Each structure stands twice: as C-alpha cells, then as structure tokens.
Amino acid sequence: MNDFTYHAPTSLDEALAALRGAEGAKLIAGGHSLLPVMKLNLAAPSDLVSLAGVPGLADISDDGDSVTVGAMCTHAQVAGSATVQGRIPALAAMADGIGDAQVRNAGTIGGSVAHNDPAADYPAACVALGATIVTDRREIGADDFFQGMFMTPLAGDEVVTAVRFPVPSRAAYAKFANPASKYAVAGVMVADGPDGVRVAVTGASGDGVFRVGEMEAALAGSFSADAVAGISVSSDGMLSDTAAGADYRAHLVTVMAKRAVEACG
Amino acid sequence: MSANGSGIGASVKRKEDQRFLTGRGRYTDDINLPGQLYGYILRSPVAHANIGGIDTSAAMAAPGVHAVFTGKDMEGVGSIPTGWLIHSKDGSPMVEPPHPALAIGKVRYAGDCVAIVVAETKRQAKAAANLVDVDYQELPAVASIEAAEADGAAQVFDEAPGNVCYDWEVGDKGATDAAFEGAAHVVSIDVVNNRLVPNAIEPRAAIANFDPATDEYTLYTTSQNPHLIRLLLGAFVLGLPEHKLRIIAPDVGGGFGSKIPHYAEEAILTWTAGQLGRPVKWTCERIDAFKSDTHGRDHISTAKLALDADGKFLGLHVSTKANLGAYLSTFATCVPTYLYGILFAGPYTTPAVYCEVKSFFTNTVPVDALRGAGRPEATYLLERLVDKAAVELGMDRVEIRRQNFIREFPYQTPVALQYDQGDYDATLDLALDASDWAGFEARRAEAAARGKCRGIGISTFIEACGIAPSAVVGSLGARAGLYESGSVRVHPTGSVSVFTGTHSHGQGHETTFAQIVSDMLGVDFAAVDVVHGDSAKIPFGMGTYGSRSLAVGGTAIYLAVEKVIEKGKKIAAHLLEASVEDIEFENGSFTVAGTDRSTSLGDVALTAYVPHNYPEGLEPGLEETAFYDPLNFTFPAGTHVAEVEVDPETGEVDVVAVTGADDVGRIINPMIVAGQLHGGLAHGIGQALLEDCIYQDDGQLATGSYLDYTMPRAADLPSFNINHNTTLCTHNPLGAKGVGEVGSIGIPPAVINAVIDALRPLGVNDMTMPATSQRVWQAIQQAQG
Numbered sequence A: 001m002n003d004f005t006y007h008a009p010t011s012l013d014e015a016l017a018a019l020r021g022a023e024g025a026k027l028i029a030g031g032h033s034l035l036p037v038m039k040l041n042l043a044a045p046s047d048l049v050s051l052a053g054v055p056g057l058a059d060i061s062d063d064g065d066s067v068t069v070g071a072m073c074t075h076a077q078v079a080g081s082a083t084v085q086g087r088i089p090a091l092a093a094m095a096d097g098i099g100d101a102q103v104r105n106a107g108t109i110g111g112s113v114a115h116n117d118p119a120a121d122y123p124a125a126c127v128a129l130g131a132t133i134v135t136d137r138r139e140i141g142a143d144d145f146f147q148g149m150f151m152t153p154l155a156g157d158e159v160v161t162a163v164r165f166p167v168p169s170r171a172a173y174a175k176f177a178n179p180a181s182k183y184a185v186a187g188v189m190v191a192d193g194p195d196g197v198r199v200a201v202t203g204a205s206g207d208g209v210f211r212v213g214e215m216e217a218a219l220a221g222s223f224s225a226d227a228v229a230g231i232s233v234s235s236d237g238m239l240s241d242t243a244a245g246a247d248y249r250a251h252l253v254t255v256m257a258k259r260a261v262e263a264c265g
Numbered sequence B: 001m002s003a004n005g006s007g008i009g010a011s012v013k014r015k016e017d018q019r020f021l022t023g024r025g026r027y028t029d030d031i032n033l034p035g036q037l038y039g040y041i042l043r044s045p046v047a048h049a050n051i052g053g054i055d056t057s058a059a060m061a062a063p064g065v066h067a068v069f070t071g072k073d074m075e076g077v078g079s080i081p082t083g084w085l086i087h088s089k090d091g092s093p094m095v096e097p098p099h100p101a102l103a104i105g106k107v108r109y110a111g112d113c114v115a116i117v118v119a120e121t122k123r124q125a126k127a128a129a130n131l132v133d134v135d136y137q138e139l140p141a142v143a144s145i146e147a148a149e150a151d152g153a154a155q156v157f158d159e160a161p162g163n164v165c166y167d168w169e170v171g172d173k174g175a176t177d178a179a180f181e182g183a184a185h186v187v188s189i190d191v192v193n194n195r196l197v198p199n200a201i202e203p204r205a206a207i208a209n210f211d212p213a214t215d216e217y218t219l220y221t222t223s224q225n226p227h228l229i230r231l232l233l234g235a236f237v238l239g240l241p242e243h244k245l246r247i248i249a250p251d252v253g254g255g256f257g258s259k260i261p262h263y264a265e266e267a268i269l270t271w272t273a274g275q276l277g278r279p280v281k282w283t284c285e286r287i288d289a290f291k292s293d294t295h296g297r298d299h300i301s302t303a304k305l306a307l308d309a310d311g312k313f314l315g316l317h318v319s320t321k322a323n324l325g326a327y328l329s330t331f332a333t334c335v336p337t338y339l340y341g342i343l344f345a346g347p348y349t350t351p352a353v354y355c356e357v358k359s360f361f362t363n364t365v366p367v368d369a370l371r372g373a374g375r376p377e378a379t380y381l382l383e384r385l386v387d388k389a390a391v392e393l394g395m396d397r398v399e400i401r402r403q404n405f406i407r408e409f410p411y412q413t414p415v416a417l418q419y420d421q422g423d424y425d426a427t428l429d430l431a432l433d434a435s436d437w438a439g440f441e442a443r444r445a446e447a448a449a450r451g452k453c454r455g456i457g458i459s460t461f462i463e464a465c466g467i468a469p470s471a472v473v474g475s476l477g478a479r480a481g482l483y484e485s486g487s488v489r490v491h492p493t494g495s496v497s498v499f500t501g502t503h504s505h506g507q508g509h510e511t512t513f514a515q516i517v518s519d520m521l522g523v524d525f526a527a528v529d530v531v532h533g534d535s536a537k538i539p540f541g542m543g544t545y546g547s548r549s550l551a552v553g554g555t556a557i558y559l560a561v562e563k564v565i566e567k568g569k570k571i572a573a574h575l576l577e578a579s580v581e582d583i584e585f586e587n588g589s590f591t592v593a594g595t596d597r598s599t600s601l602g603d604v605a606l607t608a609y610v611p612h613n614y615p616e617g618l619e620p621g622l623e624e625t626a627f628y629d630p631l632n633f634t635f636p637a638g639t640h641v642a643e644v645e646v647d648p649e650t651g652e653v654d655v656v657a658v659t660g661a662d663d664v665g666r667i668i669n670p671m672i673v674a675g676q677l678h679g680g681l682a683h684g685i686g687q688a689l690l691e692d693c694i695y696q697d698d699g700q701l702a703t704g705s706y707l708d709y710t711m712p713r714a715a716d717l718p719s720f721n722i723n724h725n726t727t728l729c730t731h732n733p734l735g736a737k738g739v740g741e742v743g744s745i746g747i748p749p750a751v752i753n754a755v756i757d758a759l760r761p762l763g764v765n766d767m768t769m770p771a772t773s774q775r776v777w778q779a780i781q782q783a784q785g
Ligand SMILES: Cc1cc2nc3c(=O)[nH]c(=O)nc-3n(C[C@H](O)[C@H](O)[C@H](O)COP(=O)(O)OP(=O)(O)OC[C@H]3O[C@@H](n4cnc5c(N)ncnc54)[C@H](O)[C@@H]3O)c2cc1C
Pocket: A026, A027, A028, A029, A030, A031, A032, A033, A034, A035, A036, A051, A071, A072, A097, A098, A099, A100, A103, A106, A107, A108, A109, A110, A111, A112, A113, A114, A115, A117, A119, A120, A121, A122, A154, A158, A159, A160, A161, A181, A182, A183, A184
C-alpha cells in the first residue's frame, strides 16, 4: 500500500473541498471494498477523505411512502433498524446476509452503491425497490445509477448522502452466496411496489445488476413461484469463476427468483 | 495411573490457554530484536521462466534499503534438502534435482523465491522489491499431473525426463494379479484426491540473527520441529555445526504439516543475517502464504478390488499418480509412498495388496505433508471402493466391511505393517448405535417430504501413527531417525521442568505432558511446566507430526520420569536407612515396603541438590533424559458416519450429522482429545465439500485467496457426536496411539459416500471431492440427461 494523506472532515462542504483539493483523492466509508484493493496496489489514492465525521449521514428515517437510509449507515445498522424491519423487512434481511459480522459492522450502503460491485447485494435491492440515490447535488434513479460492473454516473467529487426506498407492498430477497467470500453468486430481489413488480438480479452477470422483464411480466399476471419457475435467463454474459460457471449461475437465477417469490408470502 | 483431579484421564483446562486467550502468546512475529532490519521476499509472478537477468540497482538506491540479494549471491550455499530417498521399481534412486534457496537461472513456480530486499522498515523493503527488475523469459508450464505426463510436456527439470521423480511400488504384484484371476467379482474405481492449501492461522515468519562475538546464529522460525530445521539448515544448507546454530520455534499458530518442511526463506534469512551482521525479520503475507506454504494431497488414482462370490476381499490393486510440485520438500517423497501405499490393507484381511505410485514434478507449489499426510488419500480411495463394491454386489455397506475385518492380532498385512492391537467390530457397533444407522430410512423419508435428498455414509479405517521406528524407516529411505527425547528436571524445591523435543502448535502438550508427569511423580499439576521449541534448551528432538507426540515424545518423558524415580529410590533408601530394593514409590512418597517409614519426593529432591547426607558414589542432582525409539507404528482406528442433506435444486450439501467412534489408545485429557477430533473432522469435511486448490493451465493459482478458497466455517459443521472404544497400544508404556489426524483421515470418504447415497435415487453413482454445490448440481443434471 502506498502512502496517502488522510482527511477527517466534519462537514459535507469540508469533505467536498478535500475531494477537490487533490487529483487522486478518494472517499472512504467503511473501507471494506477500498482497502483490499489498496493493499493489492490495484488502487493508490493520494488522499483519503473519510465520511465518518460528517454529521447526518447515518440516519434512517420513515417518510411515509418511503424509507431513507443515510449513506454512512452500516449493513448491521440497516439490518437492525426497527424502521427498516417494520417497513421493508426484505431490505433488513438482505443487509443481514451481507458478508459476515465484521463486514456488516464496517461496510456502508453508500460505499456499496458507489462501488457497484457486480456481486454486491444492494444493487439488486435498489433496482427492485425502485430506489433513488441521493447525492450532494442531485437525485438519480436506481435504473440509471448502476451502469455495469463498477460503473456509476457519480462524478469524481460527488458524495452519495442517502438512498431512498419506496415502501413496497411485498418484497423478498433470495441469495445464493459464494461459499468462500459470501458475496452473491446469484441474488434476486423481487418487489411488488408502486411501479409494479420488479425482479432484479445481482452477482450473476458481468454487467452487474439487471432486471428480468419476462419474470416481471409473468409475476404481474400471477404472483406465484410457479409463474417464474419455467423462465430461464440466458447464460450469455454470465460471470464464471471457480465456484460457479455461467450455466450454473443462470440456473440459480431462476431458483433464487422462485424462492424470493415464495418468501414474499 | 488414575483419573484424579489433574492426572491421566482428567479433562484439565489447558495451561497454555491462559496466555493464548488473553493475547499474551509470543509468536515469532511478536519478537523484535535490537537493530533489526526487515526482509521482503520477492517471488516469481510466473510459473516457469528462464531468468535473463536481474537488475537490483534501482531497489538498492531506494530509501532505507540495506541490501538486495539474488540467487547469484547465494550460489555457494547448499541446496534445500529432502528427507527421504525413494527408489523406483527398477531399483534406481529417485531424481533429486537441486533446490536453490533463491532461484538461479530459472523459476519453477509462481511463488518461487527470487530475491530478498532488506530495509529499515517492512514497507520500505516491499516498496523497493517493486523496483527489482527481473527479466523473466517465460516457458510453457505444467500445472497438473495430466499436463506433466503429456507427450511433449515442458520439463520442470532437465534431469527428470517426463517430469517423473520416481515410479515406486509396494506389495506382491504377482500374488495380487493371481487374486484377480479367479475372482468372482472385480470392482474398479477412479478417484482424485483434491489438492489443499493448509492455511494455518499464523502465517510463516522468521527472524535470524548472527552474533559475531560467539559466531552463533539464532533463527526464530514458525516450525513444528526446530531440531530438524537445525539439522537440515545447519548440516545441509549453510554448513554450520550444531553448537553455532540455535533454532527457536516459540508459540506457533497452527501447522497441519505445512510447518514441518525446512523452507528456503529460513536459509535466506539466516544467511542474510550473517552477511549483514544485523537481525533480519520476515513475516509472510497471507497472499504469499497461498503460493509458498507447501500444499497437500493432489493424487489421481485408479484401483480395483477382487472379491469372491460372498464379498470376501481377495486382492487390491492401486495405481496412483502424485503431484510433488516444483521442488522436493522435506517429506514430499515419502508422503505418497511410505505414508500411503502401506495403508491399503486398512482394517481388512485382503490377502494380496499391490500399490504403485508415480510421482511428478510440476510448476506448482511444492507438496508436502498435510494433516494425515498420505493416510487420508489411502483411506479415501479404499473406503470409496469398498462402498462401490457393496453397491455393485448388492450387499449391505456395513456387512461387507464387517465380514472382511481383521480380528486376530498381531496382524501382518501384505504391505509391510504389523498391527499390534485393535477391535474394529467394537468401534463399528458403537458408531452404528450412536448414529442410529438402523433408523436412517425414516429420516430419509422425512427429508424427502421437505424436498431434500438425505444420505448416510460410513468409513471404517485404520491409520499408522506414532512415527516411527528408526531402523524401519531408515531401511525405507529416511535420512533421519524418528525417535524422540524427553528430559525431566526435578528442582530442589520439588517443582518440575519437562523438556520435550516435540513441539506444540495447538495440540496442548504443555497440559497433556504435565498431566503425565504430575500423575507419575505425584506432584501438583501446577508445579510441572513443559518446555519445548528451543534447540538450546532441549537435548534433541524430531518434532511434531504424524500423530507422534504422545506415543513417541510422551513415552520418552515417561521413561525419563521412571529414571528419576529409580534415582530417587536410591536417595530415599539412604535417607531411610533401608535397601533400595525395599523402596516403593507412590503418590509422591518413597516408602520402605511394609512399613510406615517414608520420605517425600520434595525431601529427596532437596537432598539431591544439597547432598550433605548422601549415598556414596551417587551423582547429585535429580534430572534425567530418555531417548525413545518406537518399536512399531501405532494404529488408531475407528468408524465415522456422516449424514447429509442435498438440495437437489441448487446442489448444496448440508452435513447434518457426524458420528465418530474412535480407538485412539490411552486418553490422557478427554477434552483435548475431543478438540483434536473436532479440528480434524472440520478439516476432513472441508476437504470433502469445500476446499479446492485450483491451478490455471499457466500455473497461476485460481484459488489464491479467501475470496475463492473456501475454508470450513463453524456454520458449515454440525455438532459432532464423538465416542470412544479404547484398546491400548501394546508397545509403548502409555498405551497411546495418537489422535491429531483421525478426523481428516476418517471422515472424507464417509461424507462422499453419504452424498452418493443421497443422490443414488437420482441416478448419480460417483462424486469427486470437493462436492461443491456446482459439482453436485452438474452431476444431477448429467444423471437426469
Ligand atoms: C470479506 C468480505 C465479504 C463481503 N461480502 C459482501 C456481500 O456478501 N455482499 C455485499 O454486498 N458486499 C460484500 N462485501 C462488500 C462490503 O459490503 C463493502 O463494505 C461495501 O460494498 C462497500 O462499502 P464500504 O463502506 O466498505 O465502502 P469503501 O470501501 O469505503 O468504499 C468503496 C468505494 O465507494 C466510494 N464511496 C464510499 N462511500 C461513498 C459515498 N458516500 N459517496 C460516494 N462514494 C463513496 C469509495 O471512494 C470507494 O471507491 C464484502 C466485503 C468483504 C471484505
């Protein structure tokens, strides 16, 4: 790991100033995605700007039709929040299944969406629930935000401040985890929300999170596991590694979709 | 010997846990010497290449750098040796190419040591290593056994044509072939024993120092066998006499075999400290541990079993190919031969057994012992084959085993070993009972109602432990003896220090050995401390592996205690004015037989050190050393039963029950024995279901971190149901056999047999380890066509 300058701003403005102050500056939240790549010298930021001391970024609020989760909320916080458990239990359960306890106590929702790892869980939740990513300057719908592996429309000096989730009438997440890393091999969030039924898949595709239109249409017709059981996704473009090849991943998408629908009750 | 509060048979809490659990363990990386520099080992990023040249000038000029050494600088230093000479079928010795500590001219695996960069800080050394410019002229790599033996394969060593190290055999081929000729049934099987990464929680580390005032080198290293390192490093590599080389292996955080070998880094560090006249420290990073700690297993085998019409075993024929990696590590050559082939009688009376093993060099990390070392590979093959025979002959899986059990001891197997004692029916019955084997079909039906395929699997096995009689292993090619030493020092006030040449890195020797000594001498458990891991303190030792510490090291201590008691009797006789023959020793008191005249061990000890009133001609002091060379291997045995549930949609395998019925010989501390069994079972289940070291064709490790390499976690394991039926080893006074490797030897075939049993209704008849969800799903897909 290379040397870097560490900044601990106490306001959003200070954070933005620090980000703009150095060419190679990067935000750090929980550090559970950033530090591993720095240790491997795959990233070498000159400056790290921590969001830990910026007030107001770790709140969870119930706004009636939606729940807003601050960017610095850890996965454990989301999993344990009475608000999230009460309004969108599928989101709390999803957060509770991220990595292991250490990861959940450090990793944040803001870091997860900004990183947009193709095997991360939040992208599926955001897309299926029709979430809005709130930044220091604008609001971006989830469909436009996740632009393929590690790609988002965020500017280099832009800070995610919160994620707003509309409350669905029902939703559930089913994940087949990589046995070693516990990242998603195939994670499917099914949600019946204000925009109708959405099915979003993470972990499986090389392009990151994607929706399965055919399943959404089938579920709109009949919201049952049987409706999706016969729908398979193509293995073209699926990720392939030592734990799961493309065919297996494609198969698991259908199985997890079925189980998510079942879990919706 | 009785199960008093802290004596033999009591579950005493471990002495060492006080420091381990409170963070006060003292591991190699915790040690810092004044003036110490840091070494960073630069490793080859490619699996096979000629080194065109190495430019170290930029690294030398980097901040804080003191030195950069490459293979050229160490050219006069000896090759890293291997401990066992194997002969091929034709009588020719194995091919034994040199292993320079730092690569000279060529690198042979991704991870091979290329240079050491020494700097003021660890980060400076690592940063400067990035500046070493190595001209790798890449060569095609052979990363598997199949690739190594292919026509026109790249050669790892010019002197090893076809990449073959040796082509070995054991057993009577003629008799075995004859057994097949008349056989009513022949059952064959092909199995792969998957390659594993050992993953001790503490990465390897070392600090070397040279003292110009005494010309003495000291090496702190993460080793299971400090004296063995002194022997190999001193005598073979650096040419240093024993009294100028001190090896200290302090607290070590797990070994599992991967800390047996003498590693290149130990030689590089020690030599570098001598060059610089300053201590040099190195700690391996996890990512480097994956590509430099010796790996385990990696066999491909085909075997056949001949049976008569009733299912009686007539003959067994095994052909195995083993991957040795790029260089011959310390025990590499004996693991797939003398720790493997001679196990194939198992617990069965098979009259003719033949095993041939061809071992290959490949461009992969050297392969050496890993928990069980050879015996898990043999047990897995045999117990898979026996299960398959039962299915093909339409016999009961339990009865086919039972009817072939050895029941008369001693039993001479057709493959060299002589079993001294055992009761295989007893452990089988115990396991069947404890696992409710008979009630399984109801559980299968209940699981089916939930959409799960449930299966049960069994393995009945023996292992050869307590290695090993020196004369026997010497005749088989071992370059060292495998005895052990123990010293017992009774201090003037009656407390006791015990010195053992074995090394504890998780096994709890400090507790178990103290229990033995406290029990025998009748002194308080708290008054006995065990010292290990320092060649300057311990007379000699061969270390800890092959479940030998209690059976061999414990026996040496036992014999030393007996000598102490003998000498104590002479002193007591003098004090009590009786004749030595009349003195009895019990519970810490020397008594004149048939009287109430007695004196305590404490008084005798004090007299030994303050010999004012003392037997004429007797040496003062109360300290004795014994060397013990075992008379035979020990033969722990048992039955393991695994029960699994498979999710047929995803292929996930859930181990829902594990039952062990083990005969490990005398149990000194039941809690420690349970811990050893639990750890071994976790290890074995990891091999069966999760762990897989996969190389890409170009010799890059595809599972080179915890992102891809799956270690078993607590949540992957059921609560273990452990049972014992003990028969005592007949040839050591403790009756001890060994327990450290039992789980990793016995359970893998039981798990795979259970998976196959679960899937048989779906048409699946075979399964390769590890039975990952993907592999199970694919097998179901294939079977369903
Ligand atoms: C062993 C392990 C297992 C894991 N398993 C899972 C899993 O099962 N599922 C899963 O989803 N994830 C998993 N993760 C990832 C984990 O959840 C990460 O913590 C998370 O994805 C990133 O959050 P972070 O707060 O750690 O971000 P950081 O690592 O601090 O940052 C990640 C990136 O986001 C940027 N960033 C951070 N915060 C913001 C912000 N507010 N605005 C703009 N940019 C920002 C950073 O600059 C950096 O580029 C795992 C990680 C580990 C180490």
